[in-house]
Amino acid sequence: MIYFDNAATTKPCEASVAAAVQAMREYGNPSSLHKMGLQAQLLVDAARESLAKALCCMPEEIIFTSCATESSNTALASAVRLYGKRKKKLIISAVEHPSVAEPAARLEQDGYTVVRIAPDEQGRLLPEAFAEAVDEDTFLVSCMAVNNETGADFPVREIFAAVKRKNSEVLTHCDAVQAFCKQPLDTRKLGADLLSVSGHKIYAPKGIGALYVKKGVRIAPLLLGGGQEKSRRSGTENVPLICAFGAAVREFTDHTKERTATVAELNSYLRQGLASAAGVELLSPVDATPYIISISVAGYKSETLLHFLESEGVCVSSGSACSRGKKSTVLGAFGFSPAQVDSALRISLSHENTKQEADKLLEALSAARVRLCKVK
Numbered sequence: 023m024i025y026f027d028n029a030a031t032t033k034p035c036e037a038s039v040a041a042a043v044q045a046m047r048e049y050g051n052p053s054s055l056h057k058m059g060l061q062a063q064l065l066v067d068a069a070r071e072s073l074a075k076a077l078c079c080m081p082e083e084i085i086f087t088s089c090a091t092e093s094s095n096t097a098l099a100s101a102v103r104l105y106g107k108r109k110k111k112l113i114i115s116a117v118e119h120p121s122v123a124e125p126a127a128r129l130e131q132d133g134y135t136v137v138r139i140a141p142d143e144q145g146r147l148l149p150e151a152f153a154e155a156v157d158e159d160t161f162l163v164s165c166m167a168v169n170n171e172t173g174a175d176f177p178v179r180e181i182f183a184a185v186k187r188k189n190s191e192v193l194t195h196c197d198a199v200q201a202f203c204k205q206p207l208d209t210r211k212l213g214a215d216l217l218s219v220s221g222h223k224i225y226a227p228k229g230i231g232a233l234y235v236k237k238g239v240r241i242a243p244l245l246l247g248g249g250q251e252k253s254r255r256s257g258t259e260n261v262p263l264i265c266a267f268g269a270a271v272r273e274f275t276d277h278t279k280e281r282t283a284t285v286a287e288l289n290s291y292l293r294q295g296l297a298s299a300a301g302v303e304l305l306s307p308v309d310a311t312p313y314i315i316s317i318s319v320a321g322y323k324s325e326t327l328l329h330f331l332e333s334e335g336v337c338v339s340s341g342s343a344c345s346r347g348k349k350s351t352v353l354g355a356f357g358f359s360p361a362q363v364d365s366a367l368r369i370s371l372s373h374e375n376t377k378q379e380a381d382k383l384l385e386a387l388s389a390a391r392v393r394l395c396k397v398k
């Protein structure tokens with residue numbers, strides 16, 4: 023199979039698999055006081071250092087979680103627990119991943135005010151729009167770094183700076199899942215108090231994530247128990263997956279420049295091919311991350327197209343992979359018409375994809391237009 027669904031998940035790299043296997047064989051519990059426990063603790067510490075290096079932060083600012091969904095849920099729930107008695111308003115972008123949008127919707131049901139900032143006509147999120155919405159009653163602003171459906175790359179640093187200028191007490195959270203390792207994410211400059219990342223988007227296995235918590239920022243944990251992760255996330259550490267995450271981060275960050283250059287070249291090759299393909303419209307902005315290209319194919323349903331491409335040996339995604347065929351509200355919030363949303367496909371790239379694979383995708387797309395019936 024040709025795999026163009028790397029924003030949904032990636033193939034674990036050899037280094038991450040080897041690190042997981044080694045940690046499973048050694049199997050100590052980091053909380054144990056004997057040698058095996060210490061050895062496991064050292065492995066966790068090394069992985070934490072790798073994440074800290076990638077995010078330009080201190081190791082103690084990293085909490086390991088089970089996934090980015092847990093990280094972002096923790097960020098929102100913690101903010102509410104600590105500040106939600108006095109303040110009632112949170113602000114998110116209208117194009118957040120469900121791992122932020124859904125907890126925010128739950129808070130809305132609980133009586134909080136949720137302001138959703140929509141992108142402008144060019145698909146941009148404007149710092150002024152966030153700052154304008156911030157007031158004395160606002161306790162949290164959450165904005166993603168890169169959108170998982172279109173690849174739109176948002177000016178998070180400017181957004182958080184504008185927010186903090188208006189009210190320095192507001193907590194800032196960033197879902198950085200689609201940006202992590204692929205572009206610079208210097209937490210010292212970004213202005214995020216909290217930031218979520220995930221392992222399986224960067225060639226680690228599924229089931230491991232992390233939450234960056236800026237030094238001095240308090241956190242009310244979701245999970246209470248044995249006091250692991252400095253009492254900020256109880257539960258015995260998943261040492262194998264933590265080690266795998268650390269190894270994948272090291273391998274990616276050692277090669278970010280080459281990988282991103284390879285992907286950028288492939289992206290422009292594909293964009294050229296797509297631009298000249300009949301009926302195909304590019305939905306991703308020109309300055310989107312090179313890792314994601316969103317298109318719509320006029321007159322064809324996403325799912326029908328997806329399964330046709332699958333039958334031709336090519337995996338892509340319809341809208342967001344997390345939504346399991348559920349209609350995305352995100353593309354609508356970007357201003358795309360229902361017809362464009364219904365026929366949207368997401369092609370997401372890896373440094374391992376080749377031009378030959380891109381050609382095969384382009385051929386399969388043009389075959390789809392010949393072989394499939396248009397929807398009326």
Ligand code: PLP
Nearest residue numbers: 089090091119121170199200220
């Ligand atoms: N945030 C974004 C932008 C994503 O693309 C995803 C997964 O698709 C997530 C969060 C959720 O990550 P996880 O699967 O680690 O919970």
